[in-house]
Amino acid sequence: MRNIFLCFILxxxxxxxxxxxxxxxxxxxxxQNLTSAPPACGxxxxxxxxxxxxxxxxxxxxxxxSHDIASLCYNGLVKYxxxxxxxxxxxxxxxxxxxxxxxxxxxxxxxKWQDGVEFTxxxxxxxxxxxVNPNTPTAYAGDFQEVDKxxxxxxxxxxxxxxxxxxxxxxxxxxxxxxxxxILEGQDITKSPLTRAPMGNGAYKLKEWKPGEKxxxxxxxxxxxxxxxxDGFIYKIIPDTATMFLELRAGNIDFMGLSPLQYxxxxxxxxxxxxxxxxxxxxxxxxxxxxxxxxxxxxDKRIRQxxxxxINKNExxxxxxxxxxxxxxxxxxxxxxxxxxAVKTYPYNPEKTRALLKEAGWVDTDGDGILEKDGKxxxxxxxxxQGNNERRKTAEIIQRRLAEVGIKIKLxxxxxxxxxxxxxxxxxFEATILGWTIGQDPDLFDVWHSSxxxxxxxxxxxxxxxxxxxxxxxxxxxxxxxxxxxAYFRIQEILAEDQPYVFLYxxxxxxxxxxxxxxxxxxxxxITYNFVKWYVPKPEQKYTxxx
Amino acid sequence: xxxxxxxxxxxxxxxxxxxxxVSFLVIHLAPGSPVTIQTDLNPxxxxxxxxxxxxxxxxxxxxxxxxxxxxxxxxTLDLGRSFSSDGRPVLDKIKERLSITIFINxxxxxxxxxxxxxxxxxxxxYQNSLFDRSTTVFVFLGxxxxxxxxxxxxxxxxGIHLGWLPISxxxxxxxxxxxxxxxxxxxxxxxxxPVLISAFGGLAGLSRYSRSNMLEIIRQDYITTARAKGxxxxxxxxxxxxxxxxxxxxxxxxxxxxGLIGGxxxxxxxxxxxxxxxxxxxxxxxxxxxxxxxxLVIGALLTMLGNLLADISYALVDPRIRMx
Numbered sequence: 001m002r003n004i005f006l007c008f009i010l011x012x013x014x015x016x017x018x019x020x021x022x023x024x025x026x027x028x029x030x031x032q033n034l035t036s037a038p039p040a041c042g043x044x045x046x047x048x049x050x051x052x053x054x055x056x057x058x059x060x061x062x063x064x065x066s067h068d069i070a071s072l073c074y075n076g077l078v079k080y081x082x083x084x085x086x087x088x089x090x091x092x093x094x095x096x097x098x099x100x101x102x103x104x105x106x107x108x109x110x111x112k113w114q115d116g117v118e119f120t121x122x123x124x125x126x127x128x129x130x131x132v133n134p135n136t137p138t139a140y141a142g143d144f145q146e147v148d149k150x151x152x153x154x155x156x157x158x159x160x161x162x163x164x165x166x167x168x169x170x171x172x173x174x175x176x177x178x179x180x181x182x183i184l185e186g187q188d189i190t191k192s193p194l195t196r197a198p199m200g201n202g203a204y205k206l207k208e209w210k211p212g213e214k215x216x217x218x219x220x221x222x223x224x225x226x227x228x229x230x231d232g233f234i235y236k237i238i239p240d241t242a243t244m245f246l247e248l249r250a251g252n253i254d255f256m257g258l259s260p261l262q263y264x265x266x267x268x269x270x271x272x273x274x275x276x277x278x279x280x281x282x283x284x285x286x287x288x289x290x291x292x293x294x295x296x297x298x299x300d301k302r303i304r305q306x307x308x309x310x311i312n313k314n315e316x317x318x319x320x321x322x323x324x325x326x327x328x329x330x331x332x333x334x335x336x337x338x339x340x341x342a343v344k345t346y347p348y349n350p351e352k353t354r355a356l357l358k359e360a361g362w363v364d365t366d367g368d369g370i371l372e373k374d375g376k377x378x379x380x381x382x383x384x385x386q387g388n389n390e391r392r393k394t395a396e397i398i399q400r401r402l403a404e405v406g407i408k409i410k411l412x413x414x415x416x417x418x419x420x421x422x423x424x425x426x427x428x429f430e431a432t433i434l435g436w437t438i439g440q441d442p443d444l445f446d447v448w449h450s451s452x453x454x455x456x457x458x459x460x461x462x463x464x465x466x467x468x469x470x471x472x473x474x475x476x477x478x479x480x481x482x483x484x485x486x487a488y489f490r491i492q493e494i495l496a497e498d499q500p501y502v503f504l505y506x507x508x509x510x511x512x513x514x515x516x517x518x519x520x521x522x523x524x525x526x527i528t529y530n531f532v533k534w535y536v537p538k539p540e541q542k543y544t545x546x547x
Numbered sequence: 548x549x550x551x552x553x554x555x556x557x558x559x560x561x562x563x564x565x566x567x568x569v570s571f572l573v574i575h576l577a578p579g580s581p582v583t584i585q586t587d588l589n590p591x592x593x594x595x596x597x598x599x600x601x602x603x604x605x606x607x608x609x610x611x612x613x614x615x616x617x618x619x620x621x622x623t624l625d626l627g628r629s630f631s632s633d634g635r636p637v638l639d640k641i642k643e644r645l646s647i648t649i650f651i652n653x654x655x656x657x658x659x660x661x662x663x664x665x666x667x668x669x670x671x672x673y674q675n676s677l678f679d680r681s682t683t684v685f686v687f688l689g690x691x692x693x694x695x696x697x698x699x700x701x702x703x704x705x706g707i708h709l710g711w712l713p714i715s716x717x718x719x720x721x722x723x724x725x726x727x728x729x730x731x732x733x734x735x736x737x738x739x740x741p742v743l744i745s746a747f748g749g750l751a752g753l754s755r756y757s758r759s760n761m762l763e764i765i766r767q768d769y770i771t772t773a774r775a776k777g778x779x780x781x782x783x784x785x786x787x788x789x790x791x792x793x794x795x796x797x798x799x800x801x802x803x804x805x806g807l808i809g810g811x812x813x814x815x816x817x818x819x820x821x822x823x824x825x826x827x828x829x830x831x832x833x834x835x836x837x838x839x840x841x842x843l844v845i846g847a848l849l850t851m852l853g854n855l856l857a858d859i860s861y862a863l864v865d866p867r868i869r870m871x
Contacts, residue, residue, distance in 0.1 A: 046720065052821075054633040061632045062585055137603045137632075139586055142593045190634045211643055212821020213717065234720065239816040239825065240695075243715045246702050250714055417579025417834065420587045439590070446590040456583070456597070458590055543720075 037518065037537035041219075044232025044543040045517060045534070048244040048256040052212055052237045056198045057189060058176045059131050059138040069215055069235060072531070073200035075224075076174035077105050077124065077158075080440050082523035082530065084336060086171055090119065090178070090201070090224075091158075096479050100165035101148075105173070107156040111224045113180050114205050121158040124173075125150060126181035128160075130189060137190060143172035165477040167484065168443040175202070203228045203532045212237055218545055229519070229535035232545035251275070254514040260322040263510045276512050279522050282335065283509040286328040287394065287435040288501040289382070290461045295430055297380060304499040305346065306356035310405045311398050312348035317505050320393045324510060328503035330492040331436070331444060335524055337481070338442035340489040343496035353405045364406050371406040379408035380430040385419045391433045394504060398433075424460050433504075442488050445472050448495075463500040516540040552859065559851050566847045567621075567840070571614050574839055580606060581630035581834045604630050617840065626844070627837035631830075637841035640826065645808060647717065648822040651742060652807045656800075658746040659753055664796065666750070667757030671792075672784055674762065682754065690751035698744055698817045705740065713737050715819040741818045745811070753799065761792040794865055801857020805850040 049068070055061040058070035077091035088094070091105040111119040128150050130136055148163045162169055180199050184192055197206050203225070204217035215235040219228040236253055238244040245262055247253045249271065258267065263278060289311075291298035298304060313327040332339040357363075362371040362378055371378040382398070384391050395411050402409050409431075414423065423429045436447065446452055449472050450464035468491055475487040495501075511527060513520060519534045520527050536542070579587075582600045586592040601607050605616065620627055626637035666686065670679040706714035713719060719733050764770065765788055773783045812824040823842070830838040 054631055060634070062589065063632070066632070134599055135603070137600050137634075139589055139592050139596060141596045141599075142591050145593070145595075195633065196635075210821075211640075212825065213819075214720075236716075236720075236819075237821070238715055238819040240715075240819070242699055243702065243817055243819060246699075246706060246714050250707055250710075252714065252720065415578075416832075417577065417584055421578045421583060434588075454594075456587075456594065458588065 039229055039519065039533075039535040040538045040541070041227060041229050041535075042231050042538065042544070043516070043536040043541040044234055044545050045230055045255055045514075046234040046236050046253045048238050048247065048253040049235050050237075050239050050241060050244070053209075053215060053235070055195045056206070057179070057192065057195050059127075059136065059140050059179075060190065060195065062139050065235070069217070070198065070200075071175050071202070072204040072217060072233060073198040073202045073206065074175040074178055075200075075202045076176065076178050077107070078171060078173050079175075080171075080525055080529070082521070082525045084440055084524050089174075091173070094170075096170075100477065100479055102159060102161045103170060104153070105158045105160075107158065108224065109156055111201055112222060113182075113201050114199055114220055114222075115180075115183075117180070117182050119178075119201050120155045121152040122155075123181045124158045124178055125152050126185065127177040127179040130179060130184070131177055140172075140176055143169055144177070165479070167476055167479050168441045170479070171441045204233055207232075223532070225532060228532040230531075232543065248276075248512065251514075254517070256512060258510040258512050260324040260508075260510065263324060263512075264322050267512065272512075275515055277515050277520075278510065278512045279520070279527055280324070280508050280510055281522055281524075281526060282326060282333050282506050284333060284438040284440070285435055286331065286333075286438060286506045287391065287433065287504045288328070289394075289398065289431060289433045289504060290501045291431050292427060292429055292460075293462045293464075293500060294427060295380075297378075297430070300360050301498060302356045302360045303362075304502070306353040306360070306405075307402065307407070308346035308499050308502045309349045309356070310353040310401050310407070311346075311502055311504075312401060313346075313504055314348070315401075316394050316397050319397050320390050321505065321507055325505045325507040328506045330495055330503055331438070331447070332442065332488070332492065333438050333506055336442075337485060338488045340492040343492050345496070346499070346502075348401075350401075350405050357405070362406075369403075369406060370408050377408065378406065379410070381410045381412055382431045382433060383419060383423055383429045384411060384413045384433055385416050386413050387416070390507075391435070395433050425456050427460060427462065438506075442484065443472070443476055444488075444491065445476060448472060448491070461500055463498075465494060465498065468494055516542065548859075548862070552855070555855050555858075559855075562851065563847060567618070567844065568614070570840060570843045570847075571617070572610075574834075574836055575610060577834065579834055581836065582606060584832075584834050585632065617837070621844070626841040629830075629838045630835045631833055631838070637837050640838060641823070641841055641845065644821055644823050644826050647820065648809075648824070649807050651738065651745065651820070651822070654738070654742045655746040655749065656803060656807070658742065659749045660796075660800075662746070663750045663753035664757050664793070667754040668761050668789065668792065670754070670758045671761035671765065686751040686754050689747040689749075692748075694744060694748055694811070695813050695817050697747075698740070698814070701740055701744065712740055715817070717820060741814065741820060745814060753796070756799065757792060757796060760795055761788060764788050764792050767791075794861070797860050797864060798857050801853045801860065804853030804856065805846050808845060808849060 049065055051063060051065045053061070053066040053069050054063055055066055056070050056073065058067055058074065061067065061070065075089050077089060078086055078094075079089040081087045090108050090111055092108050093106050095104045096102070105124070107119075107121055107124075113119055128144060128147070131138055131141055132144050132147070146162050146164070146166045146169055147160050149161045151159050153159055160169075178201070180201075183199055184194065196209060201224075203220055203223045205220050207216040207218045209215045214237060217233040217235075219231050221227045236247075238247060238253075241259065244253065244256055245266070248256055258278070263280075267276065267278060291304060293299060317323055317325050317327060326334055329343050329345055330340065334341070357371060361373045363373070364371050366372065382395055384395055392411075392413065399409050399411060424432065446458045448459060448463060448468055450459065450469050452459040453462045453464075471487040471491050475484045478484060509526065516536045517534050518537065519530065521530060523529065581604060582597055586597055586600065605613060608616075617627065628634050628636055629640055663686075666682050670682050673679055702714050705712040713736055717734070717737050719725075719737075722730060722733055725733060765784075770783060770788055773787045808823055809827070812828045814820075815822045815824045826838070827842050829835075830842065
């Protein structure tokens with residue numbers, strides 16, 4: 001059996017076969033098994049998660065665990081495919097009116113809720129009305145408040161008209177906004193049993209939820225895309241990652257995300273190589289150092305560029321992520337259609353830093369190793385949130401490099417709520433190291449538009465650039481991908497030139513999965529986009545799930 | 548006795564209200580609110596939506612009104628609904644976690660009492676012997692070793708290398724398919740490491756306490772008298788001295804009543820045990836006011852009752868106190 005496992009991955013097929021070439025039996029068995037491992041229903045996958053879900057009505061939850069589970073139980077009108085293109089899910093197709101204001105969705109016929117009632121345009125309408133209802137405590141109302149009018153044309157046709165053309169709006173019609181009207185109508189959604197036990201239209205349904213312990217889902221045999229292969233999905237809550245890793249090693253969980261250290265140093269043993277497969281792809285997030293642009297110190301572009309030249313991003317990548325990531329050059333993930341690979345970069349170059357700073361008037365006149373201008377030292381404080389080791393390490397590496405060019409920085413770590421409420425929100429900081437998750441839609445309005453600099457808004461560094469503002473609105477108001485691409489490419493060039501952030505790195509996601517699972521196909525979207533197609537060949541199935 | 552108890556109970560009411568007022572104020576003083584923590588840095592969040600959430604939780608009202616509303620509900624034993632996105636009743640959330648925490652704490656407290664008191668007594672009787680010294684080292688090791696570190700080492704040893712015990716959690720994944728006897732075994736196996744480890748850390752306090760008590764009592768006049776009467780050493784120590792040395796233990800046990808519902812965050816996190824410690828910690832981090840207040844109320848009540856219980860049982864076991 002060991003050899004079969006070893007040989008399964010095509011990537012290592014050659015080496016493995018070389019090793020076993022003097023053992024004809026093993027080789028025959030291998031070849032046989034490769035062809036005779038057809039997809040089969042059955043078995044379950046156990047995923048380790050550090051947090052429990054909170055609410056399985058997705059629009060009421062903001063945590064990733066709840067969305068992980070809810071997205072298996074509910075499908076929406078649209079979804080992103082493996083290459084991050086927006087495709088129909090419960091909508092077979094959609095038309096966009098020539099003025100870009102109206103989207104008409106044509107729904108798939110015959111899709112059923114898990115209780116057998118048919119899914120129709122009324123359910124979409126109900127979901128929309130619920131999400132914009134002022135009494136619904138949801139964080140997702142924003143995109144839907146751009147809607148001018150929503151109407152049900154017939155059972156299978158749903159139409160929305162926006163106040164202004166709104167490209168990010170299309171993607172918002174996902175699983176978050178679809179709810180079973182026949183169950184929830186007239187109820188207080190926040191107290192509905194569906195918050196704990198979903199009644200969805202998706203591939204999985206809830207079997208049991210033991211708070212703080214596990215969430216167990218079983219497959220929905222009448223799923224509209226066909227019965228999912230895996231009968232069970234168990235979400236096991238293990239808050240400590242070291243414990244989770246030991247459970248993985250002991251074979252009690254099948255699937256978890258690894259830290260760079262675990263990926264490189266702790267999973268190279270025989271046990272792991274024989275039983276697990278590791279994956280590596282860019283995650284949807286980046287880390288940056290942002291400057292408060294209201295502070296006179298950072299208003300000169302040359303200063304920001306100088307600091308960027310003084311920071312060795314590759315060194316940070318090595319030191320913090322053991323090389324498991326890529327250097328970020330802008331707010332997008334490398335490899336996506338909106339990512340511009342040809343922007344200005346700032347490779348480590350302390351000479352350039354010194355030249356730029358000198359040009360801006362910063363010189364070390366008193367010989368204490370710190371630059372001065374008008375009698376003031378070049379020093380500032382970088383604030384960090386507590387509990388994020390990666391950011392802390394990043395900051396320390398930056399601190400050392402900047403000291404070398406005569407800039408003194410102090411680091412200050414704060415508890416999250418204090419960090420946000422007292423410092424970021426009040427713009428009471430000089431610089432900070434933070435991260436953003438990268439949305440699948442390239443819209444940058446919330447973080448980069450100059451109108452978003454008010455209290456609690458996300459352009460807290462107060463970046464203001466008229467051309468960027470105009471391009472953001474351009475990209476937002478058209479569905480034409482070419483036009484959008486052009487706008488976003490240009491924005492990236494401007495941001496790279498302006499360096500309001502020093503873009504640092506995009507880390508890799510590093511999932512590890514037991515070898516018995518097949519059908520996993522890493523793509524720009526990650527690996528879980530085709531979860532319903534994962535399977536375990538009959539002879540290797542481990543668990544039996546009774547529905 | 549009865550009037551005394553009644554008086555004490557009545558005195559608890561203002562004390563209890565005072566505790567709730569101070570807690571309520573302190574919680575609201577901390578920066579951030581449940582709304583901001585749920586929505587900070589979320590690009591989908593608009594100012595309007597945030598305002599809606601504030602209203603939904605009643606946070607737009609002045610503080611004293613919020614407190615009044617909370618007390619109004621409390622009188623009907625309603626602790627309100629959690630401010631986290633699950634919005635469940637606080638009582639439900641506490642209930643489902645309370646039993647496991649109490650169970651583990653009682654087991655480990657029993658273990659501590661059973662091991663620490665004899666350790667302490669023997670150490671005192673054989674003061675400065677090899678036994679005394681080695682137990683000192685042993686209990687202080689337990690006190691000083693970080694739980695999470697020891698827990699991980701034991702997990703690797705018993706869970707991975709020897710394969711004798713499960714690593715974490717409360718039940719195996721196939722628990723529901725096991726026979727009742729095996730279910731019991733499964734539960735016990737899961738509890739063994741957590742209980743042992745939490746007891747190991749708690750040995751130092753009680754054993755040191757009973758040791759110093761015993762040392763003090765052995766030097767008392769009535770022990771000298773007992774010895775002078777010609778009683779055997781066994782009788783002197785285990786009849787006359789021991790009884791008196793155990794008295795303060797009653798107080799300590801009374802004081803550990805509120806501790807029974809408080810779990811340890813680190814310990815529960817390491818062993819993936821869904822207990823009160825994790826619940827309270829996340830409630831504080833999320834500024835889940837009703838849940839924090841709920842746990843504080845229960846904690847305060849238990850502390851006061853524990854104190855009362857200790858005082859009463861003290862009077863019961865010690866005639867000198869009863870006379871006053």
